[in-house]
Amino acid sequence: MLELPELELYRALLAERCAGLRITAFTIKNKALKHLKSRLQELVDTSIWFVERRYRLIVFHLDNGKRLTFAFNELGYPYFCAAEEAKGIKGDLIISFGDKNLYLTGVESESIGVLSVKQLEEGLKGQALDPLDKRFTPAKWNESLSKKRGYVKSALTDAKLLPGIGPLYSDEIAFAARISPNTKVSDLSGEQREALYKAIGSTIRQSISSGGVKGQRLFPGDELSGGFGEQLQVYGREGEACRRCGSEIARITVAGRKAYCCPQCQTGN
Ligand SMILES: [Zn+2]
Incomplete structure (x- = not known):
């Protein structure tokens, strides 16, 4: 998608x-x-x-x-x-x-x-709040997250919670928040929930300002499209060095889905 x-x-x-x-x-x-x-x-x-x-x-x-x-x-x-x-x-x-x-x-x-x-x-009735909508506030995020069971990876890719976030950005968001994708949502502290909220906004905005990850040009002379592909921190980078700490990026399985993460950086601390 x-x-x-x-x-x-x-x-x-x-x-x-x-x-x-x-x-x-x-x-x-x-x-x-x-x-x-x-x-x-x-x-x-x-x-x-x-x-x-x-x-x-x-x-x-x-x-x-x-x-x-x-x-x-x-x-x-x-x-x-x-x-x-x-x-x-x-x-x-x-x-x-x-x-x-x-x-x-x-x-x-x-x-x-x-x-x-x-x-x-x-x-469009019943559609979840878009993460770029002004009404998507920390309070709203906490409220929807508190109803969620399972792991961070599943929560971040749940269209009812975060429409438009899939395999790639969920991993990048978890990295930005320094939280492992296989952390249980029920184990997240208030600070970690807030870190995830901030990471959702910052990751989306950073990608948009860098042209996203799709390389097709959208108009003649388009030099921006796909620029975020070079800035990916974890997604698709298994075995490569973490840009933050130098450790090897790992590919793990969380509730049947693959997820990329840095075992060193994403400890939740
Ligand atoms: Zn790292």
């Missing part, structure tokens, strides 16, 4: 490039999306007012009051450029804005919708 920093980078690109533009055409390149043709066609000549992200869903607010939604699969990403720069660029769905194009690769067919505000909100 795409994790939150990458989703947020895609949202930011779309907001920066597409807000204010008028849609002039949809071109469907993937057969699996052909059935959407007439529904999308109705949106030609509408303008995008605003772009938001609701967990995995990208939502275009259109000037006709409707919401155009879509989500990317794990390999999906957007690419924005002038039509003349598009040589060799593919995509499942292309949204044109006059002489500029947005190429959407890896869009999940079932996620594409043209919805009213009410339909959108109903579909």
Whole structure:
């Protein structure tokens, strides 16, 4: 799955490039999306007012009051450029804005919708609080964590607790908090809970400002994307030296999931 920093980078690109533009055409390149043709066609000549992200869903607010939604699969990403720069660029769905194009690769067919505000909100009911939401406070975090059993690794990858955090960022967050992923949640001290809360925010923000871990360029001349991949502290680094203490990074199994950690740094002290 795409994790939150990458989703947020895609949202930011779309907001920066597409807000204010008028849609002039949809071109469907993937057969699996052909059935959407007439529904999308109705949106030609509408303008995008605003772009938001609701967990995995990208939502275009259109000037006709409707919401155009879509989500990317794990390999999906957007690419924005002038039509003349598009040589060799593919995509499942292309949204044109006059002489500029947005190429959407890896869009999940079932996620594409043209919805009213009410339909959108109903579909998202009961969704957990996004870790980047202002309402995700230390108190909220403590409250949700206190209902959780099992290990830190399981808690950090629980979509009901932290939507958008998966295998990679859960390990990086645990490292930043200096807590082992196989610590039991019930054994965490107040300080450790707070350290995890801070690590969630700092890890996500650091990744976003460094371009996330996915290397695909999102526009011509994009030099930022994928930059966080070189800063990973533990994920995928089994046997390599810890950047903090020099010990070997270990790969362990926690409740059936693999987790990377530094046995020396992540003792919870
Ligand atoms: Zn270390």
